[in-house]
Amino acid sequence: SPPPSPPLHSFHLLLHQELDTKHDKHERLVKLSRDITIESKRTIFLLHRVTSVPDVEEVLTEADLKLDGVRLNIRMIAEELRGEDLHQFHRAFTPGIQEYVEAVSFHHFIRHRTLISLEEINTKLVFVKEPEGQQPMGTPQVLTFQVTPTDYLLGVADLTGELMRMCISSVGNGDMDTPFQVSMFLRQIHDGFSYIGNTGPYEVSKKLHTLRQSLSKVEDACYTLKVRGSEIPKHMLADVFSSRTAMMDQDEGMA
Amino acid sequence: MSVTEMFSYIQAFLSADQEIRADVLLQDIRKVVQVLEQTAREILTLLQSVHQPSGFKEIPSKCTKAKELFCTVRTQLGELKNKFPVEQYYRFHEHWRFVLQRLAFLAAFEVYLESACLMTRDEVAQILGIEVVRKKGFHLDVEDYLAGVLIMASELSRLAVNSVTAGDFGRPLRISNELDSGFRLLNLKNDPLRKRYDGLKYDVEKIEVVYDLSIRGLTKEQEAGGNK
Numbered sequence: 241s242p243p244p245s246p247p248l249h250s251f252h253l254l255l256h257q258e259l260d261t262k263h264d265k266h267e268r269l270v271k272l273s274r275d276i277t278i279e280s281k282r283t284i285f286l287l288h289r290v291t292s293v294p295d296v297e298e299v300l301t302e303a304d305l306k307l308d309g310v311r312l313n314i315r316m317i318a319e320e321l322r323g324e325d326l327h328q329f330h331r332a333f334t335p336g337i338q339e340y341v342e343a344v345s346f347h348h349f350i351r352h353r354t355l356i357s358l359e360e361i362n363t364k365l366v367f368v369k370e371p372e373g374q375q376p377m378g379t380p381q382v383l384t385f386q387v388t389p390t391d392y393l394l395g396v397a398d399l400t401g402e403l404m405r406m407c408i409s410s411v412g413n414g415d416m417d418t419p420f421q422v423s424m425f426l427r428q429i430h431d432g433f434s435y436i437g438n439t440g441p442y443e444v445s446k447k448l449h450t451l452r453q454s455l456s457k458v459e460d461a462c463y464t465l466k467v468r469g470s471e472i473p474k475h476m477l478a479d480v481f482s483s484r485t486a487m488m489d490q491d492e493g494m495a
Numbered sequence: 496m497s498v499t500e501m502f503s504y505i506q507a508f509l510s511a512d513q514e515i516r517a518d519v520l521l522q523d524i525r526k527v528v529q530v531l532e533q534t535a536r537e538i539l540t541l542l543q544s545v546h547q548p549s550g551f552k553e554i555p556s557k558c559t560k561a562k563e564l565f566c567t568v569r570t571q572l573g574e575l576k577n578k579f580p581v582e583q584y585y586r587f588h589e590h591w592r593f594v595l596q597r598l599a600f601l602a603a604f605e606v607y608l609e610s611a612c613l614m615t616r617d618e619v620a621q622i623l624g625i626e627v628v629r630k631k632g633f634h635l636d637v638e639d640y641l642a643g644v645l646i647m648a649s650e651l652s653r654l655a656v657n658s659v660t661a662g663d664f665g666r667p668l669r670i671s672n673e674l675d676s677g678f679r680l681l682n683l684k685n686d687p688l689r690k691r692y693d694g695l696k697y698d699v700e701k702i703e704v705v706y707d708l709s710i711r712g713l714t715k716e717q718e719a720g721g722n723k
Contacts, residue, residue, distance in 0.1 A: 252677035255616065258637045260682055325629065328585035355498045358505070389508045425498070432502030440509055 266332050269320055273336030276313050280336070280343040283307060284402055287346050291410040291418070296350070303347050310340055315367045318385040334391055341387060341395025346402050353421060355429065358392045390441050397433065397447035400426055404454040407461060416465070423462045430455045521590070523578045528591050531571050535597045538564045542604055546654060548661040554608050561605045568598060569624035576625075576633040584633065592639060598623055599635065599643025604650055613674070616640040638688050641681075645691040648674050652698035655705040675699050 283306040290296045317333050341361065348356035362384075369381040387395075403422050410418035430451055438445050496504075538561050544550045545557065579587055602622040603614040619640060620627045626634040675695055683689040 252680050255637055255641065256681045259641075262637070263682070263684055323630075325582065325585045327583060327588075355496075355501055357496050357501055389505050393505060428498035432498055432505075435502055436506050436509070439506070 265320055265324075266329060269317060269329050269332035272313050272317050272320075273333040276310050276333075276336030277339040279306060279310050279313075280339040283310070283343040284346055287343075287350060288402070288406060288409065290350055291406060291413050291415065300347065300351055303343075307340075307344060307347065310343070311364065314340065314365055314385050315383065318365075318367060318383045321385075322383070337387055337391045338395040338398065341392055342398045342402065345396055345399050349399075349403070349425065353425070355396070355425070358387065358389060361392065362386050390444065393433075393436070393440065393444050394447065396429065397444065397451055400429055400451050400454045404458050407458045411461065411465065419458070419462055419465060423458045426455050426458050517586075520579050520587070524575065524587055524590050527571060527575045527578060528594055531568065531575065531591070531598070532594050534564060534567050534571060535594055535601060538568075538601045538605075539597070542601060542608070545608060546657045551658065551661060551663055558605055558609045561601070565602065565605075565622055569622075572624055572633070581632055584629065588636070592636075595623075595635065596639050596642040596646065599640050600646035600650070601643075603643060603647045607647065607651070613644070619643065641678075642688055642691060644674065645678075645688075645695055648695050648698050652701045652705075655702045659705055659709045 283303050286299060286306065287303050290299050293299060314337075317336075321329065344361060344364075345356045348354070348360075365385040365387070367383045367385075369383055403426050407419045407422040407426075410422070433444070433448055433451060436444065541557055541561055541564070545554055550557075575591065599619050602619050606612060606614045606618070606622075614622075616635060616637065617627055620635045623635065626632045628634060678692055678695065683692055
């Protein structure tokens with residue numbers, strides 16, 4: 241008669257633990273990513289108020305606090321990923337990270353009128369762990385999360401949509417400078433993406449179409465402002481833009 | 496840094512080490528995987544012949560031949576390991592996942608044919624010449640091992656049917672039952688592994704029906720012999 245099978249249950253139990261650990265970690269990362277997405281979106285929403293309030297700095301400071309909260313969640317992601325293969329879990333947290341890049345670059349543009357660099361983003365994601373009681377030399381542990389160039393690009397691509405919205409709403413508030421600043425900035429970003437073209441990851445190429453649409457809207461808005469702005473009473477400027485962008489949206493619908 | 500400078504920097508990064516070289520790495524990886532798949536097909540052809548009526552007697556010699564082919568597999572997996580940085584296993588995992596599951600199945604099947612035992616993950620990894628723990632190097636992911644085991648369960652249910660047809664009632668094929676209760680201890684998510692596991696219960700049913708029928712068949716033959 242054949243020899244008895246090895247104790248199946250015991251080794252299945254070990255597999256069960258390993259499988260559970262993997263799934264649990266994935267779930268925790270997905271939750272963190274979701275929280276980051278929600279709070280980043282709220283920050284972006286808050287930042288849009290700068291076009292209609294007198295004290296821009298107050299909005300920026302409040303947004304800063306929100307982003308500090310987001311960074312605490314990113315720190316927790318970094319803790320989870322310690323010693324792990326990043327590629328195994330990237331899909332779990334990439335949505336949140338892209339949203340964070342969008343929020344932080346929006347914040348940066350409003351304050352500095354420039355594009356935040358990948359390095360500047362990652363510098364803020366270096367976390368120092370305070371040495372715990374018993375450690376002999378008390379050396380602080382450093383934990384980092386590094387945003388990849390691809391996630392950075394995807395976040396910046398999404399930023400362009402918010403910039404377009406900002407441009408349109410600033411016109412509605414009689415701000416004649418912001419639209420042109422945004423237009424110039426947006427064009428630079430678009431040119432940057434064109435330069436990368438199809439040599440980047442597939443997900444980046446996909447966003448190029450939406451990016452071009454946003455740029456078109458902004459450039460057309462600036463054109464109208466320039467050519468006809470002086471003719472139109474200020475309180476009616478907003479109407480010109482809303483009808484103009486509505487026309488463009490209609491065209492797109494028919495295309 | 497201006498916008499233009501930023502994008503130039505990103506572009507340089509994308510074309511340097513990490514990203515574009517992935518295309519080159521992928522070419523090499525695909526070549527080795529193709530060779531591995533060829534070897535896996537040879538082993539499969541060899542072991543599948545046990546389903547034929549004449550196949551049962553030849554099992555020992557087939558297992559010996561299969562073992563030789565596994566030597567080749569070990570060499571080829573050794574080559575695969577060298578085609579990419581060891582810490583990027585999961586970046587390219589999708590490319591060899593299929594063939595690795597196949598090989599896990601074939602290794603477990605070969606051992607089952609020899610000794611009616613179910614191989615553990617460690618034993619499968621040893622036959623393939625790879626690790627079990629990710630940090631130690633190219634490893635056998637727990638889910639890939641489980642997928643291989645489930646493929647084997649299917650194969651065993653087929654073997655149950657064919658061995659009865661070939662007149663061999665002696666094959667102890669209750670192993671699927673043990674597999675089933677072992678798997679019940681695992682928490683499977685709603686993914687391809689789970690779907691394969693759901694198929695297991697049909698395999699188990701099939702084997703039990705065949706086994707019961709074959710027992711009754713044996714009894715009938717003995718009675719008939721006794722009455723003569």
